[in-house]
Amino acid sequence: MLNKLRVVMVNTTHSGNIGAAARAMKNMGLSRLVLVDPIACIDEEAIQRSSRADDILHNAEIFPTLEEAIAGCGLVVGTSARSRSVPWPLMTPRQCGDRVAQAAVADNDIALVFGRESRGLTNEELHLCNAHVHIPTNETFSSLNVAQAIQVMAYEMRLALTQTDTDESTQRWGVDWDYPMATHEQLNGMLQHMEQTLVEIGFLDPNTPKQLMTRLRRLYQRAAPDRMEVNILRGMLAAVQRTASSNDNAHNKQGEQD
């Protein structure tokens, strides 16, 4: 669905920004770049800054007016830093992602329109848009570089249009973990082993346990160890127990001989 989206840059002054925009687009899986009456051309700096996204630069379409650039689009969203005299529907980038996803599912072409480095889009251009999007910024330093604005928007569009990236359940510790999570019983067994061991080395007094085991339980449950990690911890505990028991034996032997 990302192919339903075009990125429209209006009157861009710096070729490096066009190149950086192409790279940001390609990173996020967008490919269609449209330039409206560009002041910069696609030169060496653009190609260098695109970092091998020059296919997007070479395929960029150029139109003299915004109207031509957005022809055929069912949804046109303009980026805007300023609030306007006539208020327009205004979305956050995330809301824009939802809206764009709805439009793309319904097979609409969609344009995201970005203005000049110096002063953004004109009121007339903004009035050609279905809605505006405002990237939240520091109020005292609010002017994003245009390629950075395209990066943020392309990132949100990718999230909205590719479902796997938003499936949080598979992302908790990452999809490619090497061992399965320890079960509750396995973790519990380790904690009992730990408690026993701490008593044996005299660190835990079973008569005044305080909150020691509660805090240790919280720590390890929070980490949600995998089975290998539980095995390592139990191996450590067994080694501590051997040390303690060899200690007792030595003391006992010593006692016998005293």
Place this chain on the structure above:
Amino acid sequence: MLNKLRVVMVNTTHSGNIGAAARAMKNMGLSRLVLVDPIACIDEEAIQRSSRADDILHNAEIFPTLEEAIAGCGLVVGTSARSRSVPWPLMTPRQCGDRVAQAAVADNDIALVFGRESRGLTNEELHLCNAHVHIPTNETFSSLNVAQAIQVMAYEMRLALTQTDTDESTQRWGVDWDYPMATHEQLNGMLQHMEQTLVEIGFLDPNTPKQLMTRLRRLYQRAAPDRMEVNILRGMLAAVQRTASSNDNAHNKQGEQD
């Protein structure tokens, strides 16, 4: 809360990227930039690309090592494009925003670590992190420019940290926690103590350490222990060491008497 965050750039090669990073940070309300062993310096191009965010450049801190750059941090997140031999907790940028918000609410310092333009962070550097974050990208063109990666992350951090404190995500882990998170150095000190103790009880062979300490480091960094928890763990380790040393003494005494 944005002032609890530092952006750490490791071995950056291009001064323009440092400048663009400073602008992206300031746009999103971040101000603390830390450079680890930078190859580029803060030159004219950096200042030009920063577009009046040169205050951030002039205040940038420079350290020879990542460890020094993340000193004092309760949460360290490294950006990673690759999957690793030992998998580490992996978050999306949005999940990272939640986690950072929790840590910031609880008054912890936080580092977001970004690697070299050419090859990101080393495994050793990534292993110093509590968790990794992966910005979702086009699989066939996945390498983001470092300033663009900082833009996306700073944007997500701004969204997460400027939400009201009544938001559910900030209530989960940070707000009412009883102790501050251990700093990176405190956790590192505990891990060194653990390594030493495991050698003393014969569980870790320093000549064939395999991945034992890497797995333990991952486990404890993932849990991001608070200071009380680190104190408890160190207390346990000291008790194990006393047991082992008393064992040695007993054996020695026994030897003397044999």
